[in-house]
Amino acid sequence: MKRYTKDHEWVELEGDIAVVGISEHAAGELGDITFVELPAVGNDVILGDPIAVVESVKAASDVYAPISGTVKEIHSELEEDPGIINTSSEGDGWICKLDNIDIAEFEDLMDKKAYDEFLKED
Amino acid sequence: MGRDVELIFDKGAPGRRGSSLPAMDVPKADDFPEELRRGAPPRLPEVSELEAVRHFTRLSRLNFGVDSHFYPLGSCTMKYNPKFHEKIASLYGFAALHPLLPQLRRGGALTQGALAVIYETERLLSAILGFEQFTMQPLAGAHGELTGVMLIAAYHKDRGDKDRKVMLIPDAAHGTNPASAAMAGFDTKIVPTDNDGNVDLEVLKSLLGPETAGIMLTCPNTLGLFDPNTKEVCALVKEAGGLSYCDGANLNAIIGRVRPGDLGFDVMHVNLHKTFSTPHGGGGPGAGPVGVAEHLVPFLPISRVVKRQDGTYTLQYNYPKSIGYIAPFYGNFAVILRAYAYLLTLGRKGLVRVGENAVLNANYIRARLAGKYEVPYDRFCTHECVISASKQAKQDVHALDIAKALIDRGFHPPTMYFPLIVKEALMIEPTETESKEELDEFINAMLEIAETAETDQDALKNAPVTTPVSRLDETLAARKPRVAE
Numbered sequence A: 001m002k003r004y005t006k007d008h009e010w011v012e013l014e015g016d017i018a019v020v021g022i023s024e025h026a027a028g029e030l031g032d033i034t035f036v037e038l039p040a041v042g043n044d045v046i047l048g049d050p051i052a053v054v055e056s057v058k059a060a061s062d063v064y065a066p067i068s069g070t071v072k073e074i075h076s077e078l079e080e081d082p083g084i085i086n087t088s089s090e091g092d093g094w095i096c097k098l099d100n101i102d103i104a105e106f107e108d109l110m111d112k113k114a115y116d117e118f119l120k121e122d
Numbered sequence B: 001m002g003r004d005v006e007l008i009f010d011k012g013a014p015g016r017r018g019s020s021l022p023a024m025d026v027p028k029a030d031d032f033p034e035e036l037r038r039g040a041p042p043r044l045p046e047v048s049e050l051e052a053v054r055h056f057t058r059l060s061r062l063n064f065g066v067d068s069h070f071y072p073l074g075s076c077t078m079k080y081n082p083k084f085h086e087k088i089a090s091l092y093g094f095a096a097l098h099p100l101l102p103q104l105r106r107g108g109a110l111t112q113g114a115l116a117v118i119y120e121t122e123r124l125l126s127a128i129l130g131f132e133q134f135t136m137q138p139l140a141g142a143h144g145e146l147t148g149v150m151l152i153a154a155y156h157k158d159r160g161d162k163d164r165k166v167m168l169i170p171d172a173a174h175g176t177n178p179a180s181a182a183m184a185g186f187d188t189k190i191v192p193t194d195n196d197g198n199v200d201l202e203v204l205k206s207l208l209g210p211e212t213a214g215i216m217l218t219c220p221n222t223l224g225l226f227d228p229n230t231k232e233v234c235a236l237v238k239e240a241g242g243l244s245y246c247d248g249a250n251l252n253a254i255i256g257r258v259r260p261g262d263l264g265f266d267v268m269h270v271n272l273h274k275t276f277s278t279p280h281g282g283g284g285p286g287a288g289p290v291g292v293a294e295h296l297v298p299f300l301p302i303s304r305v306v307k308r309q310d311g312t313y314t315l316q317y318n319y320p321k322s323i324g325y326i327a328p329f330y331g332n333f334a335v336i337l338r339a340y341a342y343l344l345t346l347g348r349k350g351l352v353r354v355g356e357n358a359v360l361n362a363n364y365i366r367a368r369l370a371g372k373y374e375v376p377y378d379r380f381c382t383h384e385c386v387i388s389a390s391k392q393a394k395q396d397v398h399a400l401d402i403a404k405a406l407i408d409r410g411f412h413p414p415t416m417y418f419p420l421i422v423k424e425a426l427m428i429e430p431t432e433t434e435s436k437e438e439l440d441e442f443i444n445a446m447l448e449i450a451e452t453a454e455t456d457q458d459a460l461k462n463a464p465v466t467t468p469v470s471r472l473d474e475t476l477a478a479r480k481p482r483v484a485e
């Protein structure tokens, strides 16, 4: 089950690993994504740190770490084909995977229902 | 591609020449080393003089500039640049000046006029904006920002205040602000905008502390709004030990009305190529002079132009606390010269009317477009108004489509999708140099587009259709740029 942040990132757990991406809403707002800057594998990140940059024809935006941890794997395919985020932002368009995570931080994030409510208010 | 954009290489015929030259009557140089010779003759266009002239004349007619069209590109202040400035800048005594001349023996005496222009422009800007001194060195707005935040860093370092690493930047800021702060080594933190379009004071207070190096505030802000709490923001930052930077790209709205130095700003850049009417359609050159309050003067970049007791001018370099060189020579001198001419032609009264008319024009557009377009912060704006295409977006007509449709109607598109906090943003800055008739034509085009958005979306989605090439695939161009061909 995915959890979401107010900055429109999502996290999903695969065992002890957190998969991170940007929400469908965020991808829709950005429009066609033209460039993704990925973090370095092995980087330690703290909740709220900028970990990646996504650029579209409209804007460049930071992606913030939705959870603390260590970058274990990055989705290098995005460098060649950033459009994957547009076609499947919450699936094949994941950005990176983190380990050494703190489950409590995950629990604090919004679930899908709360996130949808948040979008409505926004 | 249409004939209009054919390359000159595709024209003419092999062997065709612009003029016929007589046979060579000097010996051919044969002692040129083999390895330095090219294998084949260079590929040059082979056209007649008339073909060359027609080619470039046709291209020049496709050009889009403020001399030919209304250019309401928000945040860029595309005002008309009086031709008189060009005349001044091309005066032989200025135009033929070599930048090394002042460095040569007796060169100082030969360059008094040029040094006086730099000095006097500095003094005028200091007086108009309420700062102790200005440096004319920075070569663009963003370069001025970088210079300004480097001055802030030097100030804290000089005081041994090592922990001040955080630069606060409102979420409405131009992208160059966080970029400049990052380049100067600061961490940036975002300050949100409140529902009225001002800095969110409560959040600002919570972000201030011993790590605060300063804040970069655009005044008026990029929503085209003057934040009534500006003084308070500067005071709060000062209380926390930080400095306040004013991004003066939007100075056109307030020039002569309020002095940013009096509001509490410690450092500010202005864009001569916006407010001070120096040309900038082709991407440069620009100039981003930086003004500072007294406590930052020791850190200003070198060189400095100073006035001696006897009224002559000289260049000085001996400032131990200076951040050093930030540009070659003395800044973009010919740009400074045009701005100086502008200041002198307008004078004190004229300068105030610049802002008044810029603000009047923007509010006229805002008031007439409200209703058909959403105006997200519906209050008096300053020199530009930010509207949103959110109503049209419901019919799948977006800010981009409206911008492209304006091209077909003979107008340069407004700035789009900026500031980032406004969805479907269109940022319209008419400037003071447009007549009411021109504004009316633009407004009528915008209203007609809004109507078309309801009845014939495809007509807008296909725009522009009057240009040599129509809708370009911007996504593909960004994803797979082919820059070498």
Ligand SMILES: Cc1ncc(COP(=O)(O)O)c(C=O)c1O
Pocket (backbone or CB within 6 Å): B075, B076, B140, B141, B142, B143, B174, B176, B218, B222, B247, B249, B250, B271, B286, B288
């Ligand atoms: C608000 C704002 N700040 C800074 C800049 C940067 O100025 P320049 O383009 O001269 O580097 C701009 C330019 O468009 C701007 O609009």
